[in-house]
Amino acid sequence: MNAPAAGPPEDGSVGSGARLHPWSRYVALGDSFTEGVGDPEPRSPGGLRGWADRVAEELGAGHADFAYANLAVRGRLLHQILDEQIAPALALQPDLITLNGGGNDLIFHRTDPDKLAAELDAGVQLLASTGATVVLFAGPDWGTTPVLGHVRGKVAIFNENLRTIAARHDAVIADLWALRQLTHPRMWDPDRLHFSPLGQHTIAIMVLETLNVPHTLEPMTPKELPARSWREARADDIIWTREHLVPWVLQHLTHHSSEEERRAKRPDPGPVFGARMPPGTFIGNDPRNK
Numbered sequence: 001m002n003a004p005a006a007g008p009p010e011d012g013s014v015g016s017g018a019r020l021h022p023w024s025r026y027v028a029l030g031d032s033f034t035e036g037v038g039d040p041e042p043r044s045p046g047g048l049r050g051w052a053d054r055v056a057e058e059l060g061a062g063h064a065d066f067a068y069a070n071l072a073v074r075g076r077l078l079h080q081i082l083d084e085q086i087a088p089a090l091a092l093q094p095d096l097i098t099l100n101g102g103g104n105d106l107i108f109h110r111t112d113p114d115k116l117a118a119e120l121d122a123g124v125q126l127l128a129s130t131g132a133t134v135v136l137f138a139g140p141d142w143g144t145t146p147v148l149g150h151v152r153g154k155v156a157i158f159n160e161n162l163r164t165i166a167a168r169h170d171a172v173i174a175d176l177w178a179l180r181q182l183t184h185p186r187m188w189d190p191d192r193l194h195f196s197p198l199g200q201h202t203i204a205i206m207v208l209e210t211l212n213v214p215h216t217l218e219p220m221t222p223k224e225l226p227a228r229s230w231r232e233a234r235a236d237d238i239i240w241t242r243e244h245l246v247p248w249v250l251q252h253l254t255h256h257s258s259e260e261e262r263r264a265k266r267p268d269p270g271p272v273f274g275a276r277m278p279p280g281t282f283i284g285n286d287p288r289n290k
Contacts, residue, residue, distance in 0.1 A: 019058055021213045023096040023133065025067045025269055026059060028052040029085045030100035032074035033137075035265060038194030043225055045070075046265030051195070052098065053272070054204035054223070058215040059096075060272035067269035069094075073262045077109070078102045078116060082123040085264075090130060092269050097127050098174075098207070100137040106154050107193075113154045117161030121168070128169040135207065136166055140176040144183055145192055174210050176203070197222050226273070 028034050036050020044053060056068035069092055071085045078101040089097060102120065105111035127134050138159040142148035159177055166173050179202065181187060187199035195203065201222040208215045217223055 019061050019063070019214050021059060021211065023059060024063065024065050025092065025094045026056055026069075026096040026098075027089045027092050027094035027269065028056075028068075028070045028072055028098045029081060029089055030072040030098070030137075031076045031081065031104055032072070032194060033100050033103065034070065034072035034098065035074050036070075036200065037074055038189035038191075039197045039200040041225065044265075048265060049197070049200065049225070051200040051203040051207065054201060054217070055098075055207050056272045057223075057225075058204070058208055058217065059213065061216075066272065068266065068272050069264075069269040070266035071264040072100075073264055075104065075262070076101070077105050078119055082119065086123055086126055088267070090126070093130075094132050094269075096133050096135075098135040098137075099124070099127065102158060103139060106139075106151050106158060107148060110151075110154075113158035113161060116158060117165060120162070121165050124165050124169045124171060128171060133211075134169065134171040135174050135210070136162055136171050138162055138173055138175045138177045140179070140182050148192070172210060174203075174207050176206075179203070179206050 032038075034050065034052050035046070036044075036048035036053060039049045039051075040047060041049035041053075052070055052072070053068075056066075060066040060068065069089075071088055072081075073084075076084070081099075081101040102111075102113075102116050105116055106113065124134060124136065139155040141152065142155065143152045156177075163173060165171065176182060181202050182195075182199060187196055187202060188194070189196050189199075198220070201217065202219070205215070205217045205219065208217065
């Protein structure tokens with residue numbers, strides 16, 4: 001579908017109040033791209049921020065009932081994303097869904113882009129049948145990347161199939177290929193596979209503008225997370241310890257790790273800002289002063 005009209009006020013201002021948009025629950029599906037790998041942020045769940053978090057931050061501004069979940073897991077192939085994430089996503093009853101997938105298939109498994117598109121089509125049909133706005137991502141142009149340049153043709157074919165799928169199911173295309181700013185080296189993580197914080201920020205702007213949502217993001221200037229109160233931070237620290245620190249310690253004590261054990265960083269919908277205590281914030285006396 002075309003994104004619902006959500007233009008700025010007549011005076012052209014956006015301000016710090018509510019952004020104009022129709023959504024109240026956003027769920028993001030995908031792999032490392034949507035998880036936010038390449039955009040580290042210790043105060044964010046899972047230690048990553050990424051474009052999806054940045055989009056949700058803007059969508060949640062001034063909307064007390066807005067909730068966001070991110071089910072993406074790095075390394076997943078398209079069939080894994082569809083098999084593992086669609087059912088949980090539908091159970092959350094979102095009215096906005098973003099879905100990326102297929103990059104790992106094309107890069108590391110040399111999958112046929114036509115077969116991949118047929119697989120994606122069935123998944124998009126399920127998501128679109130809910131009436132939610134569905135956003136799909138056309139892959140970036142890796143033509144200038146020495147190692148990944150060999151998949152450029154397959155990505156282009158997959159992108160064209162993606163446009164057909166979007167038209168068939170009234171979905172929205174967020175076009176990374178057309179986002180030529182992404183050809184700049186600063187947009188990429190040193191691994192050349194994932195986007196840097198600046199790249200993630202640039203993609204967030206593109207997604208918001210594709211959805212016709214007024215926002216406060218400035219080109220080339222990644223927005224910092226706002227400071228949290230100590231009460232909010234303390235509560236989030238407890239959640240972080242239970243859900244992230246303890247499992248990590250146990251995993252390393254048992255020397256057991258596998259791809260299958262990876263979990264989504266935001267499996268449950270909730271307020272966007274759930275960052276744990278900012279570094280350097282102490283309850284009671286600052287131990288550095290002792």
